[in-house]
Amino acid sequence: MGSAKPSLKRKASNIEANAAAAAKPSSPAQDSDVDDSGDENFDGLLDGVLDDDEDSEDNASEFDQSAEEYGSEDDIASEDIPTDDEDKLALTNGIHEDEDDRPNYQIEKDANGGIRYVYDEIDPVYDSDDSDAQGPVNTIGNIPLSFYDSYPHIGYDINGKKILRPATGDALDSLLDSIELPEGWTGLTDPETGKPLNLSRDELELLRRVQMKEVPEEGYDMYPDTVEWYTSQVEQFPLSAAPEPKRRFVPSKHEAKRVMKLVKAIREGRILPYKPPEEREKEQEEEEEVHYDLWADETPRPPNVMHIPAPKLAPPGYDLSYNPPPEYLPTNAEKKAWEETDPEEREKTYLPQKYDSLRRTPAYDQFVKERFERCLDLYLAPRVRKNRLNIDPTSLLPKLPRPEELRPFPTVASIEFTGHEGRVRSVAIDPSGQWLASSGDDGTVRVYGLSDGKQQWQAKLSSEDPIDVVRWRPGQDALILSAAVGEDIYLMIPSIMNPELEQASRAVLDAGFGYASNAKQQTTATGARKDPPAKWARPGSRLEDEGVLLKATVRSPIKTINWHRRGDFFCTVSPTGQRSAVAIHTLSKHLTQIPFRKLPGGAPQTASFHPSRPLFFVATQRTIRCYDLQRQELVKTVQPGCRWISSFDIHPSGDHLIAGSYDRRLLWHDLEMSIRPYKTLRFHEQAIRSVKFHPGSYPLFADCSDDGTLQIFHSKVVNDLMEGPTITPVKMLSGHRVVSKLGVTDIAWHPHHPWIASASADGTCRLWT
């Protein structure tokens, strides 16, 4: 199409050129220029205005314009645009025929005279089918045309020739132009050529279509029927002629594996068939209501030792009632006090309230909080097992004997026994309770009537040595007094009693004389003649007249004498005696034995027999050792814990022991319980000299001290193993003078009465009743 059009236009221009010949003088300037373009291949129809054939459209349009101009000049009134069109159509048709008919060669004669076809030179017109040649003819580039305003040309063509400015009509022309608008007039100037830019009908149509947003090309079908190049129809011929492989017909192992996995999961219940969520929820609910007897096979199990069950909340009391008795309601002051205290410090978390009917009772606003706190307590509070003693507190108190019950005990000094010169060292009351014997530094033993305080008898045993100890022989059958002076033990029968008793006493003392000689013979059998432990003899006629009937001499000075309860044995202790410090004497045989070859624990201080059992106690400086006499072995060692034991005594029941010490302690021992003291009493300011239990039925014991006082204690001993003895101090007896730091030296209980006798360094004895 593109190729046909320019050619068509060219022809038209050719034709119009003829018509324009008349108008030629109107543009002389153009004519002169046209002359230059002389090389015309065409038939010479073209005049000078047509400078170049190649500039197809511009020239053509120019021609058109000019033609039209002339045309319009010719028939302004009559001629119309359609008629002009018809003319053109007719013209173009004519040209077509013209071109087809005319041969494009000339027949000439060649040198041989033959016919020679000389073809026209082929004009390789650019506009034929070369689109590149359509480019702008004017080569000035993209610069404003106004630069050439001062020049007659408006640019250069491809060959460097000037393109002349098209002739512009004069004012009249432009006026005419403005009056009569030619077809395709736009009022614009073509920037390349400088001529007015006119648009053709087709172009206008094109513009209109674009403006109206129609398809620019007429007759273009936007929606043609689809051509099914690829159809769903099965092709008749397979792409590959290979036979179907076997695997297409064999079930896949891999798939089977995966299926089996799913099957397994379904069977195990891991995959459940899909259900909408609501349905699933409902199902779950039903599922959860599983009820069975949890304790079907219950077996009681003992609770864990460490488990502490949570304590239950206390049941509500009267004051929690919605309608409590009026006395439980708080007064205004109480209410105020409650409100003012910090909520954490309140004893009760609520205030008692009274509502006169149930409908007025409101909700308890602390309910959730209290429950929550209970929850916290249950899992957060450390539980401790506390032993609450749900007992009457008074049951804790020891059952103290009432002061009235403690009576009687000695309270006042009733009788004073005088006569001794210098200190009295020892005092003793005879088993019948009638006589009191004392001995002192003056070397005399005196016997007083206990009831009247008169001296009944006395014997001077020694002129220089003091008499350290005087003791009555136990037993009512005879009345024998024993005293120790230095190494000598004297046994006396004071002439104060009735003759029968005196006779019996003498018999007791004389019974051993035969045995003594026998014993001597036995001891000499060892060969070397050895000193006997003691020599038993008559003390001499002077003393015998006084009533001192027997004398036994041991190796070292004796400090204490203690009789066995039956009155046949007595033991003596001489602290300096070393190996033979402790001696046991048999009165009926006039025999002396030394039971211990060696005694550990320092020098022995005192010794005593157990009141009922065959046990023998020896006190060394710090310990009291208990020996079984029958089996001849150590039973136990009591450790009072004091520095230096002065004396000790055994409770008549035999289970308890008191020890006094020079370091001012009085120690009570429960022999069954411990070797350590049960009670340590420290009430004295000076050393304790002597301690004594009451031998009779009174639960009393006493001690005496160098501070000149006696202390009387009440001791209740019960047979209950769980309850220890109760010791109550009851009385402090003072009255003795302290002479050269020595106070009361010895005490002796009355066998039947709660009376006590004391010997003092001030030379007197006193009876306290």
Place this chain on the structure above:
Amino acid sequence: MGRIKKKGEAGNAKNYITRTQAVKKLQISLPDFRKLCIWKGIFPREPRNRKKASKSSTASTTFYYAKDIQFLLHEPLLQKFREQKALEKKISKALGRGDVGDASRLERNAARPEKTGKPRYTLDHVIRDRYPTFVDAVRDLDDCLSMLFLFANLPSTSTVPAKMIARCERLCLEFEHYLIVSQSLRKSFLSIKGIYYQANIQGEDVLWLVPYKFNQRVVGDVDFRIMGTFVEFYMTLLGFVNFRLYTSVGLKYPPKFDQNKDNEAAELGAFKIEGNHAATASIEPAQLTSSDSVAQPDPKTQAEVNKLIRQMKDTAVEGDKAEADPETEESVNAIDKFEPAVPGGDVLPQPSYSGSEPGSLFANCTFYLSRETPRQSLEFILRAFGCKRIGWDSVLGEGAYTTNELDPSITHHIVDRPVIQAATEEEEGGEDNQTSQKLGPNQRIPGRIYVQPQWVWDSINDEELKRPDEYAPGAQLPPHLSPFVQNTQGAYDPTLPLKDQETEGEALEDSDEEEVEEEEDDSLAVKKPRATADGMDVDASDDDEDDADDGSFGGFSEDEKSAGENDEEPDSESEELRNQQELEAELSGKPVKQTKVDSRSQKLEAKKKLAQKAKEEAEEIERAKGMLSKKKRKLFEQMQYTNNKKSAEDQKLRAKRRKLEKQKARAKA
């Protein structure tokens, strides 16, 4: 020589473990640990020596028994917790990747008990482990019931899902049904906190508290997650307990639940109790025939009652209960009373009642609850004590025996309104009224007993029907006393008259006060000068006493002397008083009040004696205290302190009551 002992390898250091250590050892989070502790009943301990137990720091920490934690290590729940944790991690990971689909799929698997009230795990084994026998579980039911009843009354929130509440409510109602059927409710108490109930289940007393039916206010910081954990456990526990209880009385568990009825607030009526055997047909109230004789109103209503009963028999209105006939059963199961045939044998204690007596307290009554009464608690209590026919206003919900207030079969009408006037002159008109459904606000139907709700509670606590006139509408109610208080010797008991429990001194003081008051009444005019004289006297005597006290430390003799002084003083005082009175009498021209003076001196004598005795006792105690060791003495003093405190409280109560009684007496006069 033994091996050298290292520190921290035995004893306290080894036996106790801090909470942080425990959590680390179990490899769970702290909330999970908390849950586990709550369920397994693990609680902190107080080590005997804190310093040894906490190896390094002295900061206060919580200690657990190491063996307890060891025990938790074997807990299957631990694995569940870990799985849950892993799942949460997966979800958060998926969300982090932006993989919403994956996350939602995982989320669907996650159990969210705090949202749904339904965990994936079960606590059955935990319960079995904690309570090896059923009786153990019953013993620990107090907290469980209180908690579940509270939750049954809570509004549902984000932390307390509605499903959980519904389940709690159901369990509670089921439990109540058991109590009704087995008639094992014993006591109940209206307190300001709520209503306490006590039941005897298999020999164990269970006491629980139910809040009043109001919206619960949540004050303070209450962590519902912790409570929820407890509730989760308790729900499971009560489920199993209910099952066991139901099967023990031959019922089927779970009972049939009618959702529709429940929606209409039928509460107890929403359940249909069935026997385990299909044969046990539903029976109707057994005591109906006997009720005829008791109801005893006029023959007209009697006839109507009979008619109604017949109707009921036909329709079997509420014969849902499938319990065995109690009367026939009782004759077999009841404990026989052993009476000693020959005197001289030991008396063995026997259970006081054989189960039938309290259970049939209300058996012959028909109740009607008016609108303002708490229906739930009343219905439960009445049913538990044998009442079969309870009607109420239809606004109170479904399940009533009758909603007709005028039903002639009603014997007791429970009202809580201020005053209801008897429609006396409208007796005739009352008949006409029967056509209309409602009575006027202050009208009363003849032939029935009107009581306030407290009557029900007092009746069941005393196991007898109380006199209704004390509990009539509008009447001043007698005090409602707690049936749970066990009166100890010497403690104040409001049920006894004051005279019986006063101490001697109080009684004396009391009479003294009375007299002073009397005298005040008698001689107001001369009161003032006498009072001044009295004051002087008192001062003087005080001084003397002080002196005596100071001297009494010296020894016995002085003490005696002071006692002598004391002896003399009151005499002189009384003489002075007598003189004074004589003078007064002379002035006013009245005869001398000889008798009063005599009684007065007697009282003074008694008072003096009492003081002497108290003093002696105190001395005795002081002496004995001296012999105690320090530790024991402290213990003794502590005990005495608490005892004194208690007795002081009692004394205060007695004083208050005395005052009140006096006021009352004066008001009467």
